[in-house]
Amino acid sequence: MKPFLRTMGAIVWKDLAAEWRSREMISGMLVFALLVVFIFNFALELSPATRSSVTAGVLWVTFAFAGTLGLNRSMAAEKDRGCLDGLLLAPVDRTALYFGKMLSNLVFMLAVAVIVMPVYSVLYTVNLMQPGLWAVVALGSLGYVSVGTLLASMAVQARTRDILLPILLFPVLIPLLVAAVKASSGFLQAIPMEEIWPWLNLMIVYDVVFISTAFMVFEAVVEE
Amino acid sequence: MIEVRRLVKRFGLKTVLRGVDFHVEQGEFVALLGPNGAGKTTFLRILASLARPTLGEVRINGYLLPQQAAAVRQRLGVVSHLPLLYGDLTAEENLRFYGRLYGLDGLDGRVSELLARVGLAERRRDLVRTFSRGMQQRLAIGRALIHQPDVLLLDEPHTGLDQDACEMLDTILRDVAAQGQTVVMTSHDLARAEDLATRFDVLSRGVIVASAAAQALPPEGLLSFYRQALRAPAQKGAA
Numbered sequence: 059m060k061p062f063l064r065t066m067g068a069i070v071w072k073d074l075a076a077e078w079r080s081r082e083m084i085s086g087m088l089v090f091a092l093l094v095v096f097i098f099n100f101a102l103e104l105s106p107a108t109r110s111s112v113t114a115g116v117l118w119v120t121f122a123f124a125g126t127l128g129l130n131r132s133m134a135a136e137k138d139r140g141c142l143d144g145l146l147l148a149p150v151d152r153t154a155l156y157f158g159k160m161l162s163n164l165v166f167m168l169a170v171a172v173i174v175m176p177v178y179s180v181l182y183t184v185n186l187m188q189p190g191l192w193a194v195v196a197l198g199s200l201g202y203v204s205v206g207t208l209l210a211s212m213a214v215q216a217r218t219r220d221i222l223l224p225i226l227l228f229p230v231l232i233p234l235l236v237a238a239v240k241a242s243s244g245f246l247q248a249i250p251m252e253e254i255w256p257w258l259n260l261m262i263v264y265d266v267v268f269i270s271t272a273f274m275v276f277e278a279v280v281e282e
Numbered sequence: 283m284i285e286v287r288r289l290v291k292r293f294g295l296k297t298v299l300r301g302v303d304f305h306v307e308q309g310e311f312v313a314l315l316g317p318n319g320a321g322k323t324t325f326l327r328i329l330a331s332l333a334r335p336t337l338g339e340v341r342i343n344g345y346l347l348p349q350q351a352a353a354v355r356q357r358l359g360v361v362s363h364l365p366l367l368y369g370d371l372t373a374e375e376n377l378r379f380y381g382r383l384y385g386l387d388g389l390d391g392r393v394s395e396l397l398a399r400v401g402l403a404e405r406r407r408d409l410v411r412t413f414s415r416g417m418q419q420r421l422a423i424g425r426a427l428i429h430q431p432d433v434l435l436l437d438e439p440h441t442g443l444d445q446d447a448c449e450m451l452d453t454i455l456r457d458v459a460a461q462g463q464t465v466v467m468t469s470h471d472l473a474r475a476e477d478l479a480t481r482f483d484v485l486s487r488g489v490i491v492a493s494a495a496a497q498a499l500p501p502e503g504l505l506s507f508y509r510q511a512l513r514a515p516a517q518k519g520a521a
Contacts, residue, residue: 064382075370075375076368079370135368139365139366141368
């Protein structure tokens with residue numbers, strides 16, 4: 059277990075240190091996310107009655123699109139200078155590499171969410187500062203990066219990786235995004251918790267299924 | 283020691299390696315030569331456990347690939363024409379990161395020693411993206427040696443380097459060879475290969491068509507041996 063955790067820790071440290079220096083990924087994701095927020099705000103001109111039901115959709119569309127930028131960039135950084143081979147040459151468990159990359163991507167995704175959410179709160183005049191909503195963001199982000207890291211590892215091998223990743227990712231994300239939008243909307247509209255639980259359960263099951271799937275297939279995905 | 287028997291590698295319908303037999307003793311420095319498309323990089327990727335053989339047997343220090351890949355990786359260092367380094371980390375951080383992946387303890391001493399060995403001690407805290415191609419390649423050798431491998435695989439390490447950088451790289455490679463590590467290097471630079479290696483194998487159209495120790499080269503030198511080997515690949519490959 060110790061080598062596994064040490065490998066994971068090394069990958070996360072490396073990704074965070076590299077991103078701290080370049081700020082390429084976070085700044086790209088953030089600018090894109092904020093632009094989407096502003097564009098939807100002006101395009102939809104929501105009435106107070108419909109705002110809380112629509113806002114959740116806007117929130118998750120923003121996260122989903124901004125997230126693909128981050129995932130593409132994260133794996134491209136490994137591939138372009140041959141670093142993916144460098145990782146694969148090391149005598150380490152391949153799933154530790156996956157979990158390391160997944161954790162880094164989760165940190166970046168949550169960092170974007172932490173900055174974007176208050177802006178949402180102001181622009182859409184909704185109270186986003188609810189623990190339940192943050193739990194949905196955490197569960198949704200975890201599911202997103204678990205499947206996203208796996209598919210980005212596949213897409214990065216192709217020349218058309220920038221196009222390929224969203225094409226592969228979004229169909230697989232549909233159950234998660236539907237559940238995340240419904241659960242977020244439930245918290246924003248303050249509907250009873252028993253109506254929100256099924257969506258939360260769906261997100262938990264999705265996360266478990268895709269983390270387990272990635273655990274089993276990642277080695278086959280990254281090796282020739 | 284490297285032992286390869288009847289190695290075949292196919293990508294779909296295309297056969298890249300067609301039954302390669304290859305043997306390297308501990309401490310040998312073998313230059314693997316051949317024209318573009320001969321299969322050199324594919325062959326090296328299989329030795330490095332980055333690609334799986336379609337058929338045949340590959341053993342490194344007695345460990346079978348790909349079944350015992352983890353044991354092989356612990357004893358193998360690889361340098362390719364790409365640096366396999368992170369541009370946004372410093373030279374020191376890159377070595378430290380790879381050291382952690384190899385499970386090494388007490389990295390401070392080892393990192394300092396390697397940086398001094400490849401002549402980058404004074405640039406240890408500089409980001410790798412600010413390095414010249416030659417400096418990156420020297421650091422790549424440091425990365426490949428971090429875990430003191432028994433076998434070093436080099437895939438066209440001189441590609442894109444200027445004369446001074448090539449000479450500095452050669453000095454490091456001679457130093458590595460002098461310490462008894464087994465080295466297999468692919469190259470198009472026959473003059474450098476002749477200067478460095480103790481044996482020369484020529485790979486053409488997926489088979490080793492000729493092999494000779496440095497002492498057994500014809501008086502005209504490696505170029506003559508290489509041209510002769512490429513002229514009749516089928517007969518020699520069959521033999």
